[in-house]
Amino acid sequence: MQRVAAGNDAFGYDRHARNQALRMANGVAVIILGFSLGSFLALLPERSNTDLQEVVHGLDRLIGLMTKDLVELPAVQHHPETFIVEVLGVLVGYVILKHMRQDADDYRSAFRRIEPFYTAGQRRRSKLAWAAFDIIGIAMAVLVPFLMSLLPAGVPDALVAGVNRLALAGGVWCIVYGTMLGMRTDLFRYNFHALRQENVYELGLRESDSLRETRLGEKRLCDLSDSITHVGIMIGVIGALALYFLPTMRTAYFWVPIVVTVVVTMLLQWAVMSYAKRTYEPDFDADGAVAGALA
Template identity: 35%
Template sequence: MSKAEDEETRRGYEWHVRRHARKLADGVGLIMLGVSLSTLGTLLPQHKAEDIDKVIEWIDDVIKHESHELISFSSNQTHPESFLVFIVTLIIGITMLRNEVEDNRDYHEAYPRMNFRYSQEERRAVGREHLAWIIGCVALIVLVHVLIALFTNHVWPSALNTGLSQLALTAGVWGLVYSSVWYGRVNVKVYNFMSLRSMNIYELRKHDEINGIPDYRSVREKNYSDWDANLSHFSIALGVLTAAAFYYLPTLRTSLFWIPMLVILIIGLIIRSFIVHHAINAFEK
């Protein structure tokens, strides 16, 4: 591939990664923003609206059915509008994240391998930029919490303090998600490794070489990629279920529950990092 072709491929790759980073950050940020707005909504006067109560009752029935009655919301919502804001932003945010995951998978299928590489100087520059994002986001979160602690003097309603804290956390997490995904673009070898998730192992065996790599090596790398995907899905599912159980099932808010779950999650992530590291060193040029 010529230098001009490499540069064109790189521009398209960076356009995709930036778009992917922004959409992931938007999905996570929208869900957290819904939590913040629902908290601030409790500052509004309490009132009852029969139509809204019916909608909430219907949503509660659906959630109870889907969770086999493990999750149930209070039937007496004092601020139903806040609850609806939370539910709507949650649904939209999850939909955005799901669509973006599918879009990213489509890109990997269309462009399964990148042959260009970032220079050491480029990687260092991107690393400095990423570090600046991390410092800025963490500083924003800490600064807002410090200002709230110093100037509210317990005069403001607790819901206002909590809501402002959650807004600061939302902004900080948005920046951290965006910068982390955008920084990850320099790991082109990891991109190539991840692309094998969407490739058919039987298609790989039809060819003597895949992008200059012998087929048996591609199949072995594909197996590692599948293990990595399985561990990723397991970690996400475990994290979501643990958070949901911790939030909705008060009886499980004990160290006997969340510490083993946290240990399992950490072990899974460590094993995944070893798999990725070994596969990159063994198979990627």
């Protein structure tokens, strides 16, 4: 098992964590930007031709293969260019997030546990940056739609939706980047999620019985947290697809299920991880431990 020595970022963890934050924020923002650009394209006159419809059918088949025919999109699109841009945005964002997840798993496989090396001052500054990014992101996502609602009647709905989604993309980027940037200094969180890479039957074989029980207990809670994440993703995505594509349910607020499930999932994950830390490693990142390591 690889370990990063306390007080030393010898294996580039901080750079890795910053890159992960940037990739996550970019992936999510690209998906929302696709819908924003699609709204702007809806301002164009409705038109359809054989070439565009072939592209639509091709994307429909691709989505069917990726979702095992769970998602079937309308065969006729009044604004096929809008549909194409939105689907491409989702696909590009998905690829970015998939590579981010793979890189995270590869890093955790190489470095299963990292000992504390951030000082109290570094953790405090990280939390301040987290709060600043969140405030900016929330302001963008809330103020722009409010200002757009004050526009006089007659402004095209597609224009309003496009601007609102553009602001939402920027706001979400700030929130996601700031959150991941702030959480990077919580090395217990890293170690906790890195347990996903551990084989439960090999975990702690070369360690004392008490430490083995600790690792097994954390592993069980890690698996629970992972299950919560998967369920939350499925519920959020299915809800968003229903609110966007089903004619009787379609709304401009299709993203609400994703936001709600993300918030609920993060709260549940935090509760599980906090319980794990209190139970198994309450003194993991105590300031005294870091100070002693740096001495």
